[in-house]
Amino acid sequence: MTTRTATSRTRLSKEERRSQLLDLGVRLLSTRSLDELSIDLLAEEAGISRGLLYHYFGNKHDFHEAVVRRAADDLIAQTAPPVEGEPLHRLLVSMTAYLDYVDANEPGYRSLVKAASGGNDTLREIYDEARAALTDRIFREDAQGTLISETPHTRLLVRGWAAMAEELVLGWKADPQGVTRDEVLEMLVVSLPALVAALPSD
Amino acid sequence: MTTRTATSRTRLSKEERRSQLLDLGVRLLSTRSLDELSIDLLAEEAGISRGLLYHYFGNKHDFHEAVVRRAADDLIAQTAPPVEGEPLHRLLVSMTAYLDYVDANEPGYRSLVKAASGGNDTLREIYDEARAALTDRIFREDAQGTLISETPHTRLLVRGWAAMAEELVLGWKADPQGVTRDEVLEMLVVSLPALVAALPSD
CATH class of the missing domain: 1.10.357.10 (Tetracycline Repressor, domain 2)
Structure with missing residues (x-):
């Protein structure tokens, strides 16, 4: 698992940024169930807008799947x-x-x-x-x-x-x-x- | 499992009738999944009305549970x-x-x-x-x-x-x-x- 934080300011490609957000998602999942893992929570933890998250993950289902x-x-x-x-x-x-x-x-x-x-x-x-x-x-x-x-x-x-x-x-x-x-x-x-x-x- | 048929005309207590319907439900479940087991199907197979089934099983959830x-x-x-x-x-x-x-x-x-x-x-x-x-x-x-x-x-x-x-x-x-x-x-x-x-x- 990467140790980069989700709020890193480095310029990243969409793929790298998505991968970073997935790492954060998995990390959040280590202390809660899938039902409790929402796009809102990820947005909050990553310090970015929900709208931007939908750019990376089409919807909640796709996000959970990823x-x-x-x-x-x-x-x-x-x-x-x-x-x-x-x-x-x-x-x-x-x-x-x-x-x-x-x-x-x-x-x-x-x-x-x-x-x-x-x-x-x-x-x-x-x-x-x-x-x-x-x-x-x-x-x-x-x-x-x-x-x-x-x-x-x-x-x-x-x-x-x-x-x-x-x-x-x-x-x-x-x-x-x-x-x-x-x-x-x-x-x-x-x-x-x-x-x-x-x-x-x- | 009982061999009585669900259309038996014998006069039964509510408890006996319910038990008979449950036997039928379990029999129906042997060839289909729980998702496919509806109160409608049970009513059809038992030859009684949906309304009467709701008298025995409050709702679909209670029916499935039973x-x-x-x-x-x-x-x-x-x-x-x-x-x-x-x-x-x-x-x-x-x-x-x-x-x-x-x-x-x-x-x-x-x-x-x-x-x-x-x-x-x-x-x-x-x-x-x-x-x-x-x-x-x-x-x-x-x-x-x-x-x-x-x-x-x-x-x-x-x-x-x-x-x-x-x-x-x-x-x-x-x-x-x-x-x-x-x-x-x-x-x-x-x-x-x-x-x-x-x-x-x-």
Whole structure:
């Protein structure tokens, strides 16, 4: 995420300015839900007029779509596993980053999951893309197949595991009940190979 | 589910009649989404006036809520594990019934999951109750603790496993990719003990 402030006086292209406003939108989303993120609020925080914002984002729907797409891209980028290393270690690094991301952006992330599962087709599509990127990566970036080899069964299982990871993290954030962060992390990491090992053999 | 038809001429109490209409509503929901289930459609299928339906269900929202509650109760009842038997066998019976339920009610069930994750708080509450009933049962009805003993960690894990089961079944229904029903069933059943076995020990 950029550290430029939205009130920077530097002369920027329309694309750069739009991108800067999106960063601000994502930052605002880290502490509130999508429903609470209005163009009015963005205008106020950016110190510019609503009219100008409509120049960058056609309407509230387009604005929300752009912010959610940026948030999904951030999530994908931030949870990228390291290129090198043991598969389980790379999974640990990626899951640590996922937990960090949810920590830093809980309301927005919850809102993304909710919007994706709810009625809005565009938001669901963006979310599905993000989730697919996260799960596909487990196969793509594990070229040696030491952790998981790709079959229709493992694809389905990894998809299920991703849903479990989401529920584990959001459930734990909502009510930790004495379970520590390290324990959640370990549950996330050991669950995947355990599930693969338990798969019925062909 | 009752086999009485909605056009039965038997004299029924208001409560019985309402219950009969709910059965019809749930039946209609098995082949369409909640959005497509209108009071008009129910009136047409039941062969009674819209006005009379408003006598039983105050408005569309109350009607949907009552149908979803009935559907959730059906799901809970139909997936009840047998009282006796080996824990893994009881889990297998329960998961078979779950798969049967989704087979018979796919559009309505998808719609319930979607409505629950989306904006509607009442529907989410009903759904959360249903899911909690399903997961709590794994502890309550496993009194010997042979499969899983109840701790904050296993509670969180079972909740995650339930989300995985839902994603596995709905993902598989949408695109089986050659994975057989028996294989899905086995994945559902073996995954839970595998996850528990992989839990970090205290």
